[in-house]
Structures are given as structure tokens and as C-alpha cells.
Amino acid sequence: MKTEKLKYERPAIRKMNTGLMNKFGTRTEYAPFTHIDGVSVKELINKYGSPCFVISERTIRKTYQNAVRAFKTRYPKVQFAWSYKTNYIDAVCNVFHQEGSWAEVVSIFEYTKAIENGVPGNKIIFNGPEKTKADLQIALENNSYIHVDHFDELYDLIELTQELKKTAKVAIRVNMDTGVYPMWDRFGFNYESGQAWNAINKIMASEYLEMVGLHCHIGTFMLDTNAYAIAAAKLSDLAVNIKYVFNKTIQYLDLGGGFPSANTLRGAYLPGPDMIPSIDEFAEVITNTILNYGYKKEDLPLLILETGRAMIDDAGYLLGSVIANKRLSDGRRATIMDFGVNILFTAFWYEHKITPAQEFSSHTEDMVIYGPLCMNIDVVRSSVTLPALNRGDHVVVHKVGAYNMTQWMQFIAMRPKVTLIDTNGESHVIRENETVKTITEPERMPEHLKTFNL
Amino acid sequence: MKIHSNLAVSDSGFIFNPSNGDSFSTNVVGADIIRLLKLGKSLTDIKKDISVKYDVEPTVFEKDYEDFISQLQDHFLVNND
Numbered sequence A: 001m002k003t004e005k006l007k008y009e010r011p012a013i014r015k016m017n018t019g020l021m022n023k024f025g026t027r028t029e030y031a032p033f034t035h036i037d038g039v040s041v042k043e044l045i046n047k048y049g050s051p052c053f054v055i056s057e058r059t060i061r062k063t064y065q066n067a068v069r070a071f072k073t074r075y076p077k078v079q080f081a082w083s084y085k086t087n088y089i090d091a092v093c094n095v096f097h098q099e100g101s102w103a104e105v106v107s108i109f110e111y112t113k114a115i116e117n118g119v120p121g122n123k124i125i126f127n128g129p130e131k132t133k134a135d136l137q138i139a140l141e142n143n144s145y146i147h148v149d150h151f152d153e154l155y156d157l158i159e160l161t162q163e164l165k166k167t168a169k170v171a172i173r174v175n176m177d178t179g180v181y182p183m184w185d186r187f188g189f190n191y192e193s194g195q196a197w198n199a200i201n202k203i204m205a206s207e208y209l210e211m212v213g214l215h216c217h218i219g220t221f222m223l224d225t226n227a228y229a230i231a232a233a234k235l236s237d238l239a240v241n242i243k244y245v246f247n248k249t250i251q252y253l254d255l256g257g258g259f260p261s262a263n264t265l266r267g268a269y270l271p272g273p274d275m276i277p278s279i280d281e282f283a284e285v286i287t288n289t290i291l292n293y294g295y296k297k298e299d300l301p302l303l304i305l306e307t308g309r310a311m312i313d314d315a316g317y318l319l320g321s322v323i324a325n326k327r328l329s330d331g332r333r334a335t336i337m338d339f340g341v342n343i344l345f346t347a348f349w350y351e352h353k354i355t356p357a358q359e360f361s362s363h364t365e366d367m368v369i370y371g372p373l374c375m376n377i378d379v380v381r382s383s384v385t386l387p388a389l390n391r392g393d394h395v396v397v398h399k400v401g402a403y404n405m406t407q408w409m410q411f412i413a414m415r416p417k418v419t420l421i422d423t424n425g426e427s428h429v430i431r432e433n434e435t436v437k438t439i440t441e442p443e444r445m446p447e448h449l450k451t452f453n454l
Numbered sequence B: 001m002k003i004h005s006n007l008a009v010s011d012s013g014f015i016f017n018p019s020n021g022d023s024f025s026t027n028v029v030g031a032d033i034i035r036l037l038k039l040g041k042s043l044t045d046i047k048k049d050i051s052v053k054y055d056v057e058p059t060v061f062e063k064d065y066e067d068f069i070s071q072l073q074d075h076f077l078v079n080n081d
């Protein structure tokens, strides 16, 4: 009998405001999203629980290969280095390493992860403002590229290399005015003030430091391709001057990361895919600038890119379920999901696309989407038009691959499983969910607090 | 609680209130409820009709029904008496 019944959808009504009707009418723009790489969302949730993150290996490889194509078809020497902080789950890193990516790390923690993943020391770029002398020694012994952030680090490194009588391969991080504000001037040495040139002089005068590269990372989610033309020109200016003054050829320019993903920024007028430049447009300005800068052919530097979010955002999905529906005092619909901002940190920046994972009717409602945390900040979408969702219905949050699985926090709720769908459509757990034990194991109870009577 | 008898309800879920010109859209379950209300059916009858036609637990429907009625009230589509 039951199978003959119609699918139920919670009754819902909304006033039609003829003056405000848009060209989409009252229909939702999307179809249900039932499968990821051919694997059913429902099955994934049955198998791995709700919420859970899903990563498409196929999408990572496709995105990576497209980025490589965009640059290699325009410039002879290109190397990508995977920005660990963007997503340092080992399986994700190894997909990039299998594709040929080096590792770009910003702490000894990330550095150790890269080494343990098997990345050769001389294919690790060590960035960041915190490198202790012990950290520097490890990088030095492994022959890694050390990107110096400030003079204190530079002096430590000079001291250390003299003690060990071992040559370090160094680059400096350069900050500069690229016409994008606020300017990121807290990292590295400033170009305009001459600070970068001072650091270069210091390095060139040091017996055990070899100046191999120049680095910058001018911002993130950059919408202006011209900023990269300015950055590439300013780094090239330093490289050409180093050649002229010291007769030293700079081996590489590292333009950092910063390309946007196809997400929609909060408050943006247009959806992300309609306003972001493509990777080809970034490749075009960067390679054009370097090729036309006047390097001798044999001095043309290797171009390194540390692209993070644009490389992985598309490949990540968050699956979740509806816990409850309610109406707020002003009549607005609120839907409470089983995932919150503690695991979807990027909800603070993006209006994430959320799609029901099952059939729905064309009737939609405007709603607020809350997470399950008992905290006012836990708002996943402050206003979104979706079909009437029933309790227990599943949804898919799109383009969550960057930063969420590293900046997430254990707060009130525990972090869920991360799974990966391989290129054959097989799914794997690549990070287990936390349990109460994960959280309590590092805790220590002083003897006098062990008991109480209530 | 009584629904305005002059409301026009189309099969596609379009609702028109001729007394003030307001129009609304609703989904199929919403349209069914309004049609049943217009026939003067009680909650018990409506619950029975809906649970025969749709795959839904009566307790789930009852909660959704209450919520829907309060929305109709907000839109002045029902009288409170």
C-alpha cells in the first residue's frame, strides 16, 4: 500500500509579491543533487553518517590538470606547490603530490606532515612568520626552500648556517602595493620602502645563504587579475636587479596563491561563477608580465604557484540533514541542520550553495538556515530560497573543500568523517569522526577533583 | 477557525484572495489542505485524507498542519472564531 502513496512535502505557502517578482519566478533554480561522482548521497549518509564531508578525487585531479594546462601552455617552466593549510588531510595532499605538486607549508606541523607524506625535503617550500631555530635546522638539513619572513628570522638563519657550515636555499617573501587594499604588509619585506632590497643585500653578503627565489602572496580570493601583473613585475624588478648588481640568477618566482573559487562572497551582487576571472585569465597576465620583462632566455625563472582554494573548493561537499523546522517570531521560516559553522567556517565568508538531495516540488520558501549549535553565531545562510524541507531530508553544501577541514573546530559538537570518492567511484574514509574519547583523552584530572557528591 | 470561502485555489497551487487582491503560491499538500478546509472538513478528516493520499506519519502531519494554519492566519486567509 505504502509505495502507492504520493511523496509528502510539508505544506507551505508564500505571498507572491508581484512588484518584486524576478525573472526566475517562484521556482528554485536547482534540481535535486542526488549523486556525487555517481555515488548516491543517501547511500553515503547511510554508510558514513550525517553530517559528513565528501571529497571528489576526480574533481581535484581535473581542477589541478586544468590549472597546469593554463600555465604550461603559456610559460615553459611551471611548478605548483600544494598549500597545506588549505586542506592538509594526508589523502588530499597525496592526490596533489601524485599529480606532481610540491608542498607549501607555513609551520613545522605542516612541514612534518609533508615529510611524513613522503615529500622530498628539497620539494618543500617553508613559508610563514614562525620558524624556530630548531625548525630552521630541520629545513636546512632537508635542503628545503626557506622563505624568510622577517629580519629576526634572517639573523637566526645566518647564525645557524654559520654554526653548521651548511648552505641554506633561501627566498624572501615580499609584500607590496598591488592596488588591492587593505595591503597585506604584515608578512615579508616591503618592496616600495626598500626593505626587500635590504634583505636581499644581507642575504647576498652571507656566506652560507644562497638566494634562489622571490616570493609573494598578495591576498586571497583576488578578483583583480591586474594585481598579479603588478606583483610579477615587482618581483621581476628585484630579480633583474639581483642579476645586474650581483650577477646572480634568481631560479624562481613564487607568486603564492589567492585565485578565487567559484563561491559567492557574502553580500556580493552577482553569484561567484559570474564574477570571478578564470584561471586562464590569471595565467595570461602573470606569464605575459614575466615573458615581457626582459629576462635573458636562459635566465627565465621557474614560476611557482601556491594556489589553494581555487584548487580544492569545488571538490569538497558537506552532506547534512534537517533536524527541525520552525517559524521565527517575524514569520520567517527557519531550518535547523545537523551541521554548523564549527565545521563550515567558510559560511562566514560565503553564501554557500545548498541543494536538497531528494526530489522536491517547485514551491519554495525564503528561510534562514541554522546549525545545531546552541549559539547565536551559528548561521549557515541568513537568507536562502529553498523548497519546503522535511525533517530528516538531506542536503548537499557545495564547494567546501578549502579551509573548512583545517579551520574547523571541535566546539559543542564533534567533527564528522571525511570521505573521498576515488576515480573509480569507490568511497573511502580519509579521516575518522571524533568521539568523546578523542576529546577527553588529552585531558587530565587533578586528584582532588576526581569525585563529588551532588 | 474558518477559511475565507471566496478564496480561489488553482490546481497548480495559486491562491487568490479577491477581497484584497493578495495572491499566494502553495505546494500540493498546502493546496489540498486549503481545498479540504473550504469544504468545511475537520482536522480529523483532513488528517485522514492526507495520510491516505501521502506517505506521511499522522503525528508529523499534525505538527506541519498547525504550522501551516498559523501561516494562513498570518496572511489573513482564515478567521479566528
Ligand SMILES: Cc1ncc(COP(=O)(O)O)c(C=O)c1O
Pocket: A083, A085, A086, A104, A127, A217, A219, A220, A221, A256, A257, A258, A259, A306, A307, A308, A309, A310, A402
Ligand atoms: C603563503 C601562502 N601561500 C598560499 C596560500 C593559499 O592561498 P589561496 O587559498 O588564496 O590560494 C596562502 C593562504 O593564506 C598563503 O598564506
